[in-house]
Amino acid sequence: MPEDCIFCRIVAGEIPSTIVYEDDHCVAFRDINPQAPTHVLVIPREHIVGMAELEGAAPELLGHLLMVAAEVARDGGLAESGYRTVINWGPDAGMEVAHLHIHVLGGRRMTWPPG
Ligand code: AMP
Numbered sequence: 001m002p003e004d005c006i007f008c009r010i011v012a013g014e015i016p017s018t019i020v021y022e023d024d025h026c027v028a029f030r031d032i033n034p035q036a037p038t039h040v041l042v043i044p045r046e047h048i049v050g051m052a053e054l055e056g057a058a059p060e061l062l063g064h065l066l067m068v069a070a071e072v073a074r075d076g077g078l079a080e081s082g083y084r085t086v087i088n089w090g091p092d093a094g095m096e097v098a099h100l101h102i103h104v105l106g107g108r109r110m111t112w113p114p115g
Pocket residue numbers: 006015017030031032033034041087088094095096097098
């Protein structure tokens with residue numbers, strides 16, 4: 001585990017977080033700086049850097065993360081109202097943490113295109 005990866009440290013329980021779902025493959029927790037009434041991050045337990053380094057990742061794991069994102073949204077009562085899933089990569093997208101994560105945002109009307 002990269003010592004300086006904040007999300008690996010959350011997985012390891014070294015940094016506190018509000019976990020809403022976890023299984024053998026992934027963890028979902030509330031974003032510390034929520035951009036919507038519901039803002040959850042779904043991450044693999046394994047340190048996958050992000051969109052630029054998916055080659056070594058199991059396709060099943062990547063699919064699983066998306067299914068968990070949908071489950072988290074459903075459990076959060078967002079299935080009817082809708083929600084947005086986002087993966088940022090690189091400076092133009094404003095990526096801050098280089099450990100793959102899916103944002104699940106909902107509970108307010110969002111604009112398109114994103115800012
Ligand atoms: P990104 O810009 O896609 O890399 O998103 C990183 C997200 O991680 C941001 O929305 C941050 O608010 C969030 N974040 C950073 N540190 C923590 C933390 N300790 N607990 C929960 N969320 C965090």
